Amino acid sequence: MLFYDEVKKLFPDTKGILLPGFTFLVVSNSTRMGMEKGLYVPFGDEINLFKSIENGAIASFWPKSELIPSFVPNHFPLFMVEDVYTAYVNLQEQYKQNHNQEKWEIMTKFIFSNESETKQTSNEFNSNKDPNSGKGGELK
Numbered sequence: 001m002l003f004y005d006e007v008k009k010l011f012p013d014t015k016g017i018l019l020p021g022f023t024f025l026v027v028s029n030s031t032r033m034g035m036e037k038g039l040y041v042p043f044g045d046e047i048n049l050f051k052s053i054e055n056g057a058i059a060s061f062w063p064k065s066e067l068i069p070s071f072v073p074n075h076f077p078l079f080m081v082e083d084v085y086t087a088y089v090n091l092q093e094q095y096k097q098n099h100n101q102e103k104w105e106i107m108t109k110f111i112f113s114n115e116s117e118t119k120q121t122s123n124e125f126n127s128n129k130d131p132n133s134g135k136g137g138e139l140k
Contacts, residue, residue, distance in 0.1 A: 002027065002095055002108035004059065007039065007079060010094060011061070011087060015068060016077040022058065026109045027091065031055055043084045061087050 001023040008014060025037040029044045031051040040052035040060040049060060049069055053076060062068060062078040072078065081087035092110050 001025075002039070002091075004077075006094070006098070007059075007091065010091060011079040011081055013064065013080040014077050015062075015080060016059075016072070017075045019059065019077055024059070024108050027088070028110070029088070041084060041088045043088070 004019040004022040004024070007024070008018075023037065024039040026035055027039045027041060028035060029041040029046075031040070031046055031048045034055050035052055036056040038052070038055070038057040038059075040049065040057040042049055042052070042060060042062065049062075050071060052060060053072075057076075059077045059079065061081050061084045063084055064080045064082055068078060079087070095108065095110070
């Protein structure tokens with residue numbers, strides 16, 4: 001399993017409550033499925049932090065350069081990163097290096113949805129965002 005503490009060690013800049021000992025069952029950029037105990041990775045075609053929380057995510061990556069949406073509860077930790085896609089790749093590589101499936105009965109699922117087949121990074125968080133629009137930094 002992927003533990004909160006492992007993610008915190010890789011990405012120590014966080015906002016919100018600390019969740020030592022918690023595990024992530026899924027790591028995904030897709031909000032089209034349940035994310036029970038999930039770590040949301042907001043990049044790609046469907047960046048929707050609110051929907052990830054509704055679907056059961058318990059934490060998320062978030063670009064350091066972006067305002068945190070006002071609807072994010074304090075009990076939902078955000079790992080503040082320079083680039084969300086790069087953070088996802090680094091986390092996946094670290095997980096592969098540290099966890100051998102033969103040693104563990106339960107593994108964290110890494111699910112990557114790439115509907116447009118283009119790599120998108122945190123630079124797209126900056127496009128046409130009006131901080132007074134009530135969208136809280138979300139992009140449609």
